[in-house]
Amino acid sequence: RPRARRAWAVAAAVAAVAAGLVVALAPVGRPAASSWRLEMGSAAERALRVGETVETGAEGEARLSASDVGEVRLEGNSRLRVLRSGGEHQRLALRRGTMRALIWAPPARFVVDTPSATSVDLGCAYALTVQENGAGLLRVSAGWVAVQAGAIESSIPAGASCRTEPRRGPGLPWYDDASEAFRAAVARWDSSGGREGLDGMLAEAQPRDALTLWHLLLRTSPAGRERVSHRMATLTPGVSAAALAAGDRAAIDAAWEALGLGSLEFWRGWKRRW
Numbered sequence: 001r002p003r004a005r006r007a008w009a010v011a012a013a014v015a016a017v018a019a020g021l022v023v024a025l026a027p028v029g030r031p032a033a034s035s036w037r038l039e040m041g042s043a044a045e046r047a048l049r050v051g052e053t054v055e056t057g058a059e060g061e062a063r064l065s066a067s068d069v070g071e072v073r074l075e076g077n078s079r080l081r082v083l084r085s086g087g088e089h090q091r092l093a094l095r096r097g098t099m100r101a102l103i104w105a106p107p108a109r110f111v112v113d114t115p116s117a118t119s120v121d122l123g124c125a126y127a128l129t130v131q132e133n134g135a136g137l138l139r140v141s142a143g144w145v146a147v148q149a150g151a152i153e154s155s156i157p158a159g160a161s162c163r164t165e166p167r168r169g170p171g172l173p174w175y176d177d178a179s180e181a182f183r184a185a186v187a188r189w190d191s192s193g194g195r196e197g198l199d200g201m202l203a204e205a206q207p208r209d210a211l212t213l214w215h216l217l218l219r220t221s222p223a224g225r226e227r228v229s230h231r232m233a234t235l236t237p238g239v240s241a242a243a244l245a246a247g248d249r250a251a252i253d254a255a256w257e258a259l260g261l262g263s264l265e266f267w268r269g270w271k272r273r274w
Contacts, residue, residue, distance in 0.1 A: 031052065035067075051082065053082075062074040078097025078099065094130050098128065116166045118148050123144065142158050160174060161173065184200065189216075194219060207235045211261070217232070217252060237258070
């Protein structure tokens, strides 16, 4: 009997501990509140929680807003999820459709994942579209957006666009007012994984297209880099073709500065914060 009483006492203690664990863990498992509020159709505005997904139908639209971040408008047939929201980090995931973002939060605090790349806002307005196959298209109307997948990065200023492809990440950025032939050559490069389009870009490039050529320097073969370097030197005064062709990091940095797009230290800074 004493042994039986001890066994019951142990069982009761275990049950109490288990119950205490359930009580302690339950609040942790609940989705945290986010900074975002949702307006959709005729429904009343409401708060969104971390982990919640917003999905619009063919004719539907939605608006997400956060007073200290900005606003995001979803078009029809879109699917967006809140991944993280708190402190200096706001992270969403666009799996399908089109979102239009106007962000006034400090740079690098608003991030959007897609199946093919991650977009980091650097104080801007932009539109992002994701197709059913995971490919994306980003168009920047104000400020800057950085797009990254692994070691591949693209820096997209206002007035420029960039495609993203599953398993390839971001393509080459281009200015929207580039010639049709130049844009077609960029598209061939992106879709072929860099096997086609180089000749067309070099033949059609104008001074503003040096933005595309600068990114091309970092992604082409040594033989291709030599050709790109010489073409970039003819379009951008003060750029050393020989140093670029040799892959000199200081020369590549100087070539960016010559584009008049600001300091590379700004770009390196956002990566540290993100």
